[in-house]
Amino acid sequence: MEPFLLVDSKRLDGFEDLHQAVHGSHVDVMQLGRGRLHGRLSHVGIGDFSLSIGAFNVGMRTQRVASDDKLIIGMLLSAQERVAHWSFDMQLNDVLVIPPLVEHDGVFHGASAYAAVRFDLNEVVPLFGGEARLSDPDTWRSRGHFRADTEIGAIASRRLVRIMSHLRTHRGALTPATANFWKRSIVDCMAANVMSSLPPDDEGWLRSARRLIRRVEEHLEAAGNRPVHVSEICAALGVPRRTLHRAFQEVFGLGPVSFLRHKRLCAVHSILRDSAPGSVTVSAVAMEQGFYELGRFAQYYQAMFGERPSQTLGGATLLMEGDDVARAQLEG
The missing domain is CATH 1.10.10.60 (Homeodomain-like)
Incomplete structure (x- = not known):
């Protein structure tokens, strides 16, 4: 069955429009700042997976009731004043984890922009496969806050916005054949910030570089002409990205992302x-x-x-x- 594909964008004209701040999830909203709220809210939907990006000009209180059974991972894209979720003070590009069936409480003290990915917890393994900590559903069952690395966070934030802008402009680019690639591209932006906050992987396990490269090439051959994201390879082969990166550097002198682009x-x-x-x-x-x-x-x-x-x-x-x-x- 083909996935349900959606690309939608609208101007915000009142705080009520933010009840759908996260596609597929109802959010209770109360305006805190003075003035007429305006901004923009965009959604990309791929089956039960969605990316939402919103921007608004006044302070806001947001609450999500504990009836949503999906995992939500959010990122703060911009903020003129303080932003707090639960007891976490958010800084630019920080990542917030809202587990399924957990209430959420957020306060935006001024104009802000955010991104939020929502999907089923069962998708954690295929989407984050290869990264042991991220592909473990238990990692996402507790609310969490990941402090963004300054450089990595800025890159991830810009990439998310560019992906949304592209899909909003070129709706035909989101097709059943490319849906998996776009899902992985979106999740990868969130994962980059989470991984930069985690302690380094000290397992020290590395397969033969050439043997690993051969497995990658077999996977690419089986994929045919469709685009393949690096996270898909990690999931299919069950290897961390840093292991893949070392192998590609050893064999080709360039990383897997550059190799796939070539x-x-x-x-x-x-x-x-x-x-x-x-x-x-x-x-x-x-x-x-x-x-x-x-x-x-x-x-x-x-x-x-x-x-x-x-x-x-x-x-x-x-x-x-x-x-x-x-x-x-x-x-x-």
């Missing part, structure tokens, strides 16, 4: 090279391979192949014309 660039190149102009567009092919920042994609592409994507696509016409000339000469 592989997706190669897939785009092959599709463009073999397609006639007018039959596909560069943007459509790029988005099918998981590139949601088309300007950056074009930079990556030209740096890797020494030509623009449109030149590769246009080259298909030149090749066909050359074949026609050669055929005419042979027949003549």
